[in-house]
Amino acid sequence: MNSIKIIITGGTFDKEYNELTGGLYFKDTHLFEMLRLGRSRLDLDIKPLMMIDSLQMDTEHRYKIIENCKNTNAKKIVITHGTDTMVETAALLAKENIDKTIILTGAMIPYQFGSSDGLFNLGSSLAFAQTLPIGVYISMNGKFFNWDNVRKNTSIGEFECLH
């Protein structure tokens, strides 16, 4: 099968500004709008699974993601995810040894805010999903990282290799 599954889990990627409270929150995913903007003509199967800040994720959330990765017929998966615990979810996924190419990506700035890396990361991760061999990867800052060789450098807001 050639299609790519996109599993939406929220994260900064999809946050919005609540003008009544002055805080950030989730409404609907912007993924469809972003794919339309990018004029993507890929064969995609899109699953909005949850809308959560990854700092709020617990094991149950992550296993729900894992379950969805296993159950889909698609051999290539992109997961939009909060950047804070993206590496954690990637590690749990890798343990399952799923015979698929799984790419986790996210954004440092909400898509809705303009000046967002979301659209760029979406293009990167969909490309990596098509070309990388079976395994679990993080796609951020234009690069791809193996799940076991990456960390989020929170002081500069970037992803980097461990070694």
Add this chain to the structure above:
Amino acid sequence: MNSIKIIITGGTFDKEYNELTGGLYFKDTHLFEMLRLGRSRLDLDIKPLMMIDSLQMDTEHRYKIIENCKNTNAKKIVITHGTDTMVETAALLAKENIDKTIILTGAMIPYQFGSSDGLFNLGSSLAFAQTLPIGVYISMNGKFFNWDNVRKNTSIGEFECLH
């Protein structure tokens, strides 16, 4: 060598609106701004080579691009290019049998206009440059095409396989 060379040649990717004449024209490339927005941390060597609508390109322009592909030390190259004759440049490049991964990309809507596919295509093409084997490719609409199996469908503004 690990860095990616980006060769800028113009196209709709970089067009701007001239408020005095009401037409479109080229000023400076937006590529740097787009890489900053995408928070790219790739090792890049960026060469603004020309700023031209690809319908205005002649053989001399295309051979200048070919020459720059040959001369760079980089093994991976992304060329931003007008979409109208992108396939033509790709074919000329392929004839040269350059031992590099060369990706041509562009945009249907100028980056400056909002609602542009430019940032998405930039993310895609940089990812494909890192993972595709030696060869010449087009990257548009989220996909990659071999240079000899693609055409621009001008009535719907999309790239598609020949067979």
Add this chain to the structure above:
Amino acid sequence: MNSIKIIITGGTFDKEYNELTGGLYFKDTHLFEMLRLGRSRLDLDIKPLMMIDSLQMDTEHRYKIIENCKNTNAKKIVITHGTDTMVETAALLAKENIDKTIILTGAMIPYQFGSSDGLFNLGSSLAFAQTLPIGVYISMNGKFFNWDNVRKNTSIGEFECLH
């Protein structure tokens, strides 16, 4: 009556980029979206009258605008108009001595392009419509001009007083 009538006639204000042809054209007005963005709570009566580049306007078009200004119950009117012959329409309107406050405004950059003055001009002109006495005015560049003391300086793309 307290409401303001907005008469839409097109101009750069509402132009869009046609990705298939590379040119500019009219589709639907963006005025409703702009009023939503600006969170306008004014009592407005909006009339999409025509969608035309003001260089294409002839006397018939201008008299249609005049007729609509006369016929509406509203005492305050904003007309979105191409900037190239905005002063011409203003002069014809003034001859009619309509007992209303009529403000003509437009944009140098299409609203759809980002970096547009459209939203700013819309805010200005609606404010001037509420506060200026009966007469015909141009509202551009943050200012208001009496219909008989203004011209478009086409070399710098700005409106200025005659004396």
Add this chain to the structure above:
Amino acid sequence: MNSIKIIITGGTFDKEYNELTGGLYFKDTHLFEMLRLGRSRLDLDIKPLMMIDSLQMDTEHRYKIIENCKNTNAKKIVITHGTDTMVETAALLAKENIDKTIILTGAMIPYQFGSSDGLFNLGSSLAFAQTLPIGVYISMNGKFFNWDNVRKNTSIGEFECLH
């Protein structure tokens, strides 16, 4: 004197998203960029006075604003201000009986976020500053309100008359 003084005090108008913390904060004002976008050609005297959420304002802050309103030679003043306590500052200003036209404005969505009412409100308030008689006013939602006949309806995020 014909120039308009703009006093910048912060508020949602100028907030930015901090990608490292996920919260909102102040960096530099966006006012200059907004005036450039709007292609304003008004004679303006711009004073960045403070960058503060108006919920954090105390009497000292407000009296600093009042002092600056008194001291300027300009007869027309626009103050960018957080919407939460804008009415409070307006009331204190009105008590001072300053012989000037003073307009307070702000935004419900940070300018930087796209989908902001900031640019529209800036156009409105600068227009009202030119045409309203001496007094203190709030300019939001396309309207103007006398300082003593307005409140912020926090449940719907709009400004409305008291009676």
